[in-house]
Amino acid sequence: xxxxLEWEAVESEIGPSIEQKVPSITMKKxxxxxxxxxxxxxxxxxxxxxxxxxxxx
Numbered sequence: 001x002x003x004x005l006e007w008e009a010v011e012s013e014i015g016p017s018i019e020q021k022v023p024s025i026t027m028k029k030x031x032x033x034x035x036x037x038x039x040x041x042x043x044x045x046x047x048x049x050x051x052x053x054x055x056x057x
Contacts, residue, residue: 001051001052001053001054002051002052003049003050003051003052004027004049004050004052005043005047005048005049006021006022006024006027006047006048006049006050007020007021007022007046007047008021008023008024008042008045008046008047008048009021009022009023009024010045010046012045012046014046015046024040024042024048024050027048027050028040028050031050031052035054035055035056036052036053036054036055037052037053037054037055038050038051038052039051039052
């Protein structure tokens with residue numbers, strides 16, 4: 001199990017440029033496609049967390 005923190009792909013005054021941010025739905029789908037069971041939590045408008053567990057273990 002792991003926790004991933006990432007910037008949501010929205011314009012904001014802080015963080016990387018929008019081109020460098022990964023949308024939460026894209027990250028969730030990538031994890032699902034690679035054998036993880038992700039739970040998405042939006043911490044605020046700009047930051048999300050995903051708690052993911054490997055389905056195989």
